Amino acid sequence: MSTDNVVDHDTVPPANKALLAVAGVLLAIPMIALLWVGSYAKKDPELWGFPFFIWYQFMWVFLCSAMTFTAYKLVLKARPHRPMTNVDSRESGR
Amino acid sequence: MNALAPTAAHTGVNGVALTVLIVLFVLVTGMGFWATRWRRADSMESLDEWGLGGRRFGTWVTWFLLGGDLYTAYTFVAVPAAMFALGSVSGFFAVPYTIVLYPIIFIFMSRLWSVSHRHGYVTPADFVKGRYGSRGLSLAVSITGILATMPYIALQLIGIQAVLEVAGVGGSNALAKDLPLFIAFALLAAYTYSSGLRAPAVIAFVKDTLIYLVIIVAVIYLPTKVGGWDHIFSAAQHKMAKPSVANPAKPTGAFIPSNQQYWAYATLAFGSALALFMYPHSITATLSSSSRNTIRRNASILPAYSFVLGLLALLGWVAIAAGTKPIGLDGKPNAQLVIPQLFEDKFPSWFAGVAFAAVAIGALVPAAIMSIAAANTFTRNIYRDWIKPDATHAQEAKVGKLVSLLVKAFALVFVLALDKQNAINFQLLGGIWILQTLPAIVVGLYTRWFHKWALLAGWAVGMVYGTIAAYNVINPTTKGHFGGSLAMIPMIGQMGYIAMTALVINLLIATVATVLLKALKVAGGPDETIKGDYFADAGDPRVEKHLAMDAHLTTGAP
Numbered sequence: 157m158s159t160d161n162v163v164d165h166d167t168v169p170p171a172n173k174a175l176l177a178v179a180g181v182l183l184a185i186p187m188i189a190l191l192w193v194g195s196y197a198k199k200d201p202e203l204w205g206f207p208f209f210i211w212y213q214f215m216w217v218f219l220c221s222a223m224t225f226t227a228y229k230l231v232l233k234a235r236p237h238r239p240m241t242n243v244d245s246r247e248s249g250r
Numbered sequence: 251m252n253a254l255a256p257t258a259a260h261t262g263v264n265g266v267a268l269t270v271l272i273v274l275f276v277l278v279t280g281m282g283f284w285a286t287r288w289r290r291a292d293s294m295e296s297l298d299e300w301g302l303g304g305r306r307f308g309t310w311v312t313w314f315l316l317g318g319d320l321y322t323a324y325t326f327v328a329v330p331a332a333m334f335a336l337g338s339v340s341g342f343f344a345v346p347y348t349i350v351l352y353p354i355i356f357i358f359m360s361r362l363w364s365v366s367h368r369h370g371y372v373t374p375a376d377f378v379k380g381r382y383g384s385r386g387l388s389l390a391v392s393i394t395g396i397l398a399t400m401p402y403i404a405l406q407l408i409g410i411q412a413v414l415e416v417a418g419v420g421g422s423n424a425l426a427k428d429l430p431l432f433i434a435f436a437l438l439a440a441y442t443y444s445s446g447l448r449a450p451a452v453i454a455f456v457k458d459t460l461i462y463l464v465i466i467v468a469v470i471y472l473p474t475k476v477g478g479w480d481h482i483f484s485a486a487q488h489k490m491a492k493p494s495v496a497n498p499a500k501p502t503g504a505f506i507p508s509n510q511q512y513w514a515y516a517t518l519a520f521g522s523a524l525a526l527f528m529y530p531h532s533i534t535a536t537l538s539s540s541s542r543n544t545i546r547r548n549a550s551i552l553p554a555y556s557f558v559l560g561l562l563a564l565l566g567w568v569a570i571a572a573g574t575k576p577i578g579l580d581g582k583p584n585a586q587l588v589i590p591q592l593f594e595d596k597f598p599s600w601f602a603g604v605a606f607a608a609v610a611i612g613a614l615v616p617a618a619i620m621s622i623a624a625a626n627t628f629t630r631n632i633y634r635d636w637i638k639p640d641a642t643h644a645q646e647a648k649v650g651k652l653v654s655l656l657v658k659a660f661a662l663v664f665v666l667a668l669d670k671q672n673a674i675n676f677q678l679l680g681g682i683w684i685l686q687t688l689p690a691i692v693v694g695l696y697t698r699w700f701h702k703w704a705l706l707a708g709w710a711v712g713m714v715y716g717t718i719a720a721y722n723v724i725n726p727t728t729k730g731h732f733g734g735s736l737a738m739i740p741m742i743g744q745m746g747y748i749a750m751t752a753l754v755i756n757l758l759i760a761t762v763a764t765v766l767l768k769a770l771k772v773a774g775g776p777d778e779t780i781k782g783d784y785f786a787d788a789g790d791p792r793v794e795k796h797l798a799m800d801a802h803l804t805t806g807a808p
Contacts, residue, residue: 165781165782166780166781166782167782168781168785169782169785183356183357184353186349186353187350187354187520190346190349190350190519191516191519191520192516193507193511193512193516194509194512197506197507197511197512198506199506204479205480205483206479206483207505207506209338209506210342210483210560210564213346213349213560214557214560216349217345217349217553217556217557217560218553220349220350220352220353220553221352221550221553222550223353224353224549225550227356227550228356228543228546228549228550231546232543235785237785238782239789239790240786240790240791
């Protein structure tokens, strides 16, 4: 392996910061939405007899799932895996 | 047995249900003992075989084991019981808790997976030792893990007891009442001892089949039987608005949280979510996945489980509409019995028996996994690090087995000593303790800014504060200590989950102490991880520096 290819693994792998930030926002939204209890602690509007308080939280199961999955795809794109190829020589040199 | 039964007719022995329960129970006990032959190893005399099932569990077995962490007596007995007795603030917070759980897993568990993969960490205490070069901090984390697991196991035992009581087993005096529990416990202890992690892995198949069957039938059938969801919600609202028996100035519970309860609801949900994956058993299960991305992918699929959990929680309110009277064999009301009682009242006896078995077996599997994880933690982070560094594999396996018995015995002490009326507190009490390891573990995944002694100081203060605050919560009905998990949040003046207050205090102490220690130039320990470790994936080479000593733990698929 030529020295040009040697990577210092004691650094953070490069990433698309903007995409990572979007993923972070997607993960934060469900947490904020559910921890802001005042926004949904009410009975109306009802849906099929379910108070808003109940069905709103059930709805977030699906929204959160979708957002986490989108965040997963974004993170894969933002920071492709950097294999630790030349790490053995580094380890022995420490 | 009949002589011991109280006057309330429906709490007598239900012969058919009890027979079905016993048959299924005997079946899984047999499977538990047989499990030692499953994927038989050359020798069971190592921690790797006993405590990690030889690390040969594929995706499916791991999935069932993870299900064991999720569907427990907490889901089946404690959450619906809390909904039945005290309403949404005490019970329904489990839904947002299990929703926000997954973004949290997504964010930090993939990092923990990567660094553990590179360094062969099996427990959170392993990571803390490597990251901070501190055996003391690692000891604190492992003790907390074991301590916090005990009330969680105790919660499982309460689930088993609730089923047995509704089926009519046990008597009115203390000994007869707890005897069936002791027998179930002894069987569990015996096959966990002999088969290790293989036992819950084998039984988990039966457990999940029974649980899904019962949940689907119950959630579809019961609401139509008691007059529809409209009626269920109005009955629940009516009950929660009535004056409380213990304190007539207050309502019985919350139908929808009032604005004084927003902090309580949010901190219970968020605190429980942060706490869950600090437990030894959840971390072991997560680290057993085959790659970094498996965790992140799963995090986006697993919330489906929260939906079913929400429906189960609502069964507590279905029981209100159905007029379920959870009366124990001692003739006193006991909310923990509400779900088994609902099944007994509304279903044919044979199906009630299946439901009882689902709850009882559903409690056995996680109890076994938890006690094994606690035993692994003890063996690896206390026994080998502090007592006998040159322990052989056989010695480690022996210690692990014995500790799994001890952990269960202590869990039994929790069952007998603490107030069982509101069993959900057992899980919340464990959460108060385990959350105090978060700064060392989770913050440590991102930065080593905190000093190891500062983290230890923060942990100690958080533990003491949390325990005292929880001790001071008096149950208004029974006057017992540890009666709840909510206390006034200093500065904010609202009720909140003690674990979160303790965590904030913990972080404050750790921050101040870090600044002081850095000003005094006190050296921190060596860090054996490098930045790249936190982004490693399957296929990356591993650091095998302790190869000679613990090859059996650092190699093999994590």
